[in-house]
Amino acid sequence: MARISAGIATSHVPAVGAAIDMGRTDEDYWKPMFDGYEFSKQWMRENTPDVAIIVYNDHASYFGMEIMPTFAMGIADSFAICDEGYGPRPVPVVEGAPELATHLAASLILDDFDMTVLNVLEVDHGLTVPMSLMFGTPxxxxxxxxxxPVNVVMYPQPSGERCLSIGKAIRRAVEQFDGDLDVQVWGTGGMSHQIQGARAGLINLPWDKQFMDDLINEPEVLQYKPHLEYMVEAGSEGVELIMWLIMRGALGEHVDEVYRFNHVPASNTSVGHLILTPKEHS
Known part of the structure; x- marks a missing residue:
């Protein structure tokens, strides 16, 4: 059967993608952050999955005010890179896994999650920046x-409880797939940051670190954290962290921490990164 072997959590700052694309990763400002992902790139070379389920939010790049699904899943053969206003990132087209994706979408819908099924989708930096951080520039x-994709852009966003639950449902669906696949689940976005208003540039590193501790050890507590707390403590964009709960839910009750990294600043964001494995795969 297919199996979930690891979970990855990482911020997906657009400026990080620009630094990679413009060859600025060795600059004094950026080097400490990129150095923090060197372990992860080596680990990923030794633990490359057959399929990565990447949970991310579209930043009104492909979706918009007209259509913003709460939970969606891309089932196509491939996904083009979205033009976010300055041209598509110069990265490879993303290859899909339609057989597993179709199985997952059907399983989740029959599990009472109202998924939007996407036969066509262009992906933005929310998905491609994590791939660049973990795989480099292949x-x-x-x-x-x-x-x-998960809606964390427009009110109302899904609850933490719903996100943790869909992660658990993804785990069940993967294990029911008739195929020998190594699958990882990635939760992206965050950590504390705000890009507009009087609190633009807000960083709350102690809160971020506590969130990571709780994600590993007490995810059932995190599921009840209200959206208002994310906004107050982690800034208006901090609610992206509910997507990490989907990843955590997919890993089972207990996990091992393979790697942890935090860095401030990266543009206006507190960067956080985790590699976790289910206890049975330790």
């Missing part, structure tokens, strides 16, 4: 991808 991505 000519072709070494894994197939199932994009799972």
């Amino acid at each position: 000519d072709k991505w070494p894994t197939k991808v199932i994009p799972l």
